[in-house]
Amino acid sequence: MEPSVVLAKLPKLLDLNADNITENVHLINSKNPDVRSKYIMERLVHHLHEFARDTRLSTDEWMAGIQFLTETGKICDDERQEMVLLSDTLGLSLLVDSIDHPKPDGSTEGTVLGPFHTHNLPEKANGDKIMHNDPDGTPVLVVCTVKDVNEQPIKGVRIEIWETDSTGSYDVQRTDHSVPDGRCFMISDHNGAFWFKGVVPVSYPIPHDGPVGKMLKMLSRHPWRPAHLHFILSRPGYDRLITALYLKGDTYETSDAVFGVKSSLLIDLSQADESLAKKYDVKVGTKVIKYDFVLVSEQESLELRAKNSKEALELLGHKVKIINGLPVPDID
Amino acid sequence: MEPSVVLAKLPKLLDLNADNITENVHLINSKNPDVRSKYIMERLVHHLHEFARDTRLSTDEWMAGIQFLTETGKICDDERQEMVLLSDTLGLSLLVDSIDHPKPDGSTEGTVLGPFHTHNLPEKANGDKIMHNDPDGTPVLVVCTVKDVNEQPIKGVRIEIWETDSTGSYDVQRTDHSVPDGRCFMISDHNGAFWFKGVVPVSYPIPHDGPVGKMLKMLSRHPWRPAHLHFILSRPGYDRLITALYLKGDTYETSDAVFGVKSSLLIDLSQADESLAKKYDVKVGTKVIKYDFVLVSEQESLELRAKNSKEALELLGHKVKIINGLPVPDID
The missing domain is CATH 2.60.130.10 (Aromatic compound dioxygenase)
Incomplete structure (x- = not known):
């Protein structure tokens, strides 16, 4: 496809700020064809942004977090995780x-x-x-x-x-x-x-x-x-x-x-x-x-997991269906 | 201090599961003497756990995330972040x-x-x-x-x-x-x-x-x-x-x-x-x-940041006070 055709399908990402960044990241991420990883990324971005909003995270604190995670990754090897x-x-x-x-x-x-x-x-x-x-x-x-x-x-x-x-x-x-x-x-x-x-x-x-x-x-x-x-x-x-x-x-x-x-x-x-x-x-x-x-048994575990997931998520107000034992949003 | 004296002050961590792990992690983390990093860690654990709960994250997905973050850290060097x-x-x-x-x-x-x-x-x-x-x-x-x-x-x-x-x-x-x-x-x-x-x-x-x-x-x-x-x-x-x-x-x-x-x-x-x-x-x-x-000016920025923080967090239902320009819970 031509770049212009691809780009026409995207949300217009401009003038993003604390009030509108989250919904726009959700929008651009929503083209993911895999429903499960789409749901995981939507929840990840939601909680990552809510964490920054709840704490009013400063640039210095953000950088400390970046460095902490970088060091945590770098110290890993075949025998240390x-x-x-x-x-x-x-x-x-x-x-x-x-x-x-x-x-x-x-x-x-x-x-x-x-x-x-x-x-x-x-x-x-x-x-x-x-x-x-x-x-x-x-x-x-x-x-x-x-x-x-x-x-x-x-x-x-x-x-x-x-x-x-x-x-x-x-x-x-x-x-x-x-x-x-x-x-x-x-x-x-x-x-x-x-x-x-x-x-x-x-x-x-x-x-x-x-x-x-x-x-x-x-x-x-x-x-x-x-x-x-x-x-x-x-x-x-x-x-x-x-x-x-x-x-x-x-x-x-x-x-x-x-x-x-x-x-x-x-x-x-x-x-x-x-x-x-x-x-x-x-x-x-x-x-x-x-x-x-x-x-x-695997079957009993699968059924219990699916039952627990559905109950827990309905309690949280999420309407979900279970695919391969894992929940995704149930959109009509 | 004797280990027994130190341990007596801790919450009893036993039989933790999806229903009680979060409050117990908050409890053990609450001994942090620094109010700001205590607040940040409380919100981090809250959102990390809510993310796992919202998605009913599987062990395989968790491991994929661990590996992703590990690789992201490991590829960093002085010139790539x-x-x-x-x-x-x-x-x-x-x-x-x-x-x-x-x-x-x-x-x-x-x-x-x-x-x-x-x-x-x-x-x-x-x-x-x-x-x-x-x-x-x-x-x-x-x-x-x-x-x-x-x-x-x-x-x-x-x-x-x-x-x-x-x-x-x-x-x-x-x-x-x-x-x-x-x-x-x-x-x-x-x-x-x-x-x-x-x-x-x-x-x-x-x-x-x-x-x-x-x-x-x-x-x-x-x-x-x-x-x-x-x-x-x-x-x-x-x-x-x-x-x-x-x-x-x-x-x-x-x-x-x-x-x-x-x-x-x-x-x-x-x-x-x-x-x-x-x-x-x-x-x-x-x-x-x-x-x-x-x-x-630094002063104007500081005041605007504090004002925005207080307003945003009160809107979210968090009662906060501002210390060094950053919010922490305001506990009576």
Whole structure:
């Protein structure tokens, strides 16, 4: 098409100011042929502009924000994700997980992914050690099952696991790290069971030598997370579960810097008796964590998500329809 | 203080979900001793969470956003500021300028700074050439004055100027660039006058080989800006004016990708007659741009900003007081 033909279809963008900029950005963005991303961008521009209006944001403050986000992006690499950390510490990650992965009663709750998940994972078999480079770590035997909401075991579930060593560091945070350690994936057996030998996780501060650390300091907030083990459980047909187990009684149990702790994910450390020690080939008295994960079917999750979305948005006064499980405006 | 003493003052963060996460993030952030940044963070978290709620943002969409912002930060360097470009293309930059630099009638309007402003500028004297490495550029004589709202000339104003060459590139975009070109600063003379020789600017696409370019493509938007010259005028006692002059009749006059064009900033290209040619040492027929800038005093700008802020926020239902010219909640 000729430029003049294309331009004729655009709104006339001239003399924009605080009173008319928002509607004009909406207008020029409304040519987006994808209804979902059009809706997302409309809401993004709305809230971004309302934020500037509510605060009467100054040019200096705007520039400080630009620089903060730029630094947050620049400090990211293959093994550090500061933008996720920012989302975590502002409560956005927990909110999105809660919206996108609603859990019916009786199923295992999800929580924040955190910035230390990686895709380079060794496969381990049941009973394997997952931590090698941590001589001071207190050994722990972790014994789990995976079931559906009808208490039927699910075999063939891929379980990703990652945890800190006894100093509170993930492998990717250690300068001496070359191969993945304290992380792996396993597959649940025909009884839906999986078990491994790790170390007792400890509470640790999230990385606070970067922009997010500066922000927490400004907010007079501490950077600590209570001790936990991360899990992702996935199998086609089931809603992918991103979760973690937290050690009950941790100093930071009710002040997690990233808002992840849930009562149903708090676990006690027990000790292996003779029978357990024999069965899992560990010493009597070894620390033990037991947990039974319950997955929701993809279909049930999709329906619950769509139902929640429609109800929540109608409460907010938005008339929506659900396409591919996600809401878009319902325009007559 | 003992950790237990510090922690006792915190809200109990446990079992957070879509219904209660926002108030708890507000609570933990409310220990910030600085009232202004506390207010900004409260509004930021509010709108960030409302955005996720309005859209029922999915984990995949959240991750796409995280990656987009990460890439936007990572592509930035000393000479490319993609985060500013993002703000510009979403209309935020224009909005913030409009809020923070209100212009009373009769004064020159501001507009977007854009991502190509640099701090490394040669000083030029009146009549100097500011563009050297552009043999194909059409020469233009730019003759300006700076006055206050009472039409009194202002001497000693620092004027920063930057423009594209005839290919639509700023110096920092050229691979062969080593020293600043097409940019400088000058000081207005005792008559408030300044003049220089540049090239006629041309319309150009903003950098669209990065994340912002992808976003514009998704939005079916073109990346073009109409031809313009950038100016920053500053002198203690006056509100710093970030502005630009746009060539009237440009193809993109009413569809600027960053929403910057204002009728009062549109200028005609004229031609030097014999008298002008003689006075400014250019050939007869040389293209000429004339403009008279009008600056507002810092005091007047501050008062207008405070008045606008109070009115706008009361209209939004926020009870505020103004501290250092910026609003914070007025809590009895």
